[in-house]
Amino acid sequence: MITTSALQVRFGDTTALHPLDLDLPAGRIYGLLGRNGAGKTTLMSTLAGFRRPSAGTVSLDGVPVFDNARATSRICLIRDDGVLGDTTDTLRDILSMAAMMRPGFDRAWAADLMDRFALPGKRWLRDLSRGQRSAFGVVVGLASRADLTMFDEAHLGMDAPGRQLFHEELLRDYLEHPRTVILSTHLIEEQSPLFEQVLILHEGRLLLREDVDELRARGVSVTGPQQVVDDFVFGLTVLGERRLGPTKQVTLFGALDEEHRQLARRYGLELGPVALQELFIHLTGGAA
Numbered sequence: 001m002i003t004t005s006a007l008q009v010r011f012g013d014t015t016a017l018h019p020l021d022l023d024l025p026a027g028r029i030y031g032l033l034g035r036n037g038a039g040k041t042t043l044m045s046t047l048a049g050f051r052r053p054s055a056g057t058v059s060l061d062g063v064p065v066f067d068n069a070r071a072t073s074r075i076c077l078i079r080d081d082g083v084l085g086d087t088t089d090t091l092r093d094i095l096s097m098a099a100m101m102r103p104g105f106d107r108a109w110a111a112d113l114m115d116r117f118a119l120p121g122k123r124w125l126r127d128l129s130r131g132q133r134s135a136f137g138v139v140v141g142l143a144s145r146a147d148l149t150m151f152d153e154a155h156l157g158m159d160a161p162g163r164q165l166f167h168e169e170l171l172r173d174y175l176e177h178p179r180t181v182i183l184s185t186h187l188i189e190e191q192s193p194l195f196e197q198v199l200i201l202h203e204g205r206l207l208l209r210e211d212v213d214e215l216r217a218r219g220v221s222v223t224g225p226q227q228v229v230d231d232f233v234f235g236l237t238v239l240g241e242r243r244l245g246p247t248k249q250v251t252l253f254g255a256l257d258e259e260h261r262q263l264a265r266r267y268g269l270e271l272g273p274v275a276l277q278e279l280f281i282h283l284t285g286g287a288a
């Protein structure tokens, strides 16, 4: 269990995180969402013990993480900048260091992932492309098998097959070796199938914490002839709309009551799910 108690982080006049009390039970995959500057990186680096809180505490199973090598050896944060060691270290050197620091590091799996991401161990970190650096971060983060593993937009620059491999390997290994995983991402639709729970940070505060299925149930799409749809959605909260010839699809915020569901059936309107991304945009203030 990772716990924050009145955790606060300030940078001069900027409060990146307002006092935050959070309990994250172990053995789940959390999606950490938020607009640019919401405080995601600040939260993750403080959870990892990289940053001293301005106030409050972070603890892993009751033990404070800051300045505590034992606790931080159980935590792995892969950042979006792909910095994992000195630029003149070879990938093989970095993997050896990671294996020394992390008791659960799986060298055989790391070697297999290096092959599958086509990463040559003898190359220097500085010679990798942006996407290769991210793929290497993914290898380190996965093979570390840390009790608390965090990927902060670790997929930046990775191509679609690489991201798919990352997600498949994460899920497969997580089922065999359950651990706590936090994924911060702006690729909401792509990564949300991995999430069990979603945390949304907004302007340094926790705006929402919900199981992903509950969050999805907050929205519904309505499809049918334009005029019928317009009449049906009158007075409801509309998130967006699309038209295809005479057909219109409207996405709504808020679960439909039984009366509306019956009405939809009577008029032959089709009800369907809403993309998590649309709910996220609405909850965080719209596409201003």
Ligand SMILES: Nc1ncnc2c1ncn2[C@@H]1O[C@H](COP(=O)(O)OP(=O)(O)OP(=O)(O)O)[C@@H](O)[C@H]1O
Residues within 6 Å of the ligand: 011, 014, 015, 016, 034, 035, 036, 037, 038, 039, 040, 041, 042, 043
């Ligand atoms: N070293 C720093 N010095 C001053 N302000 C900082 C520093 N790091 C972050 N901030 C500020 O703290 C706030 C939160 O930043 P943070 O990087 O945590 O956001 P984020 O949610 O990760 O954003 P993004 O999605 O753009 O990566 C922002 O207002 C940012 O400008």
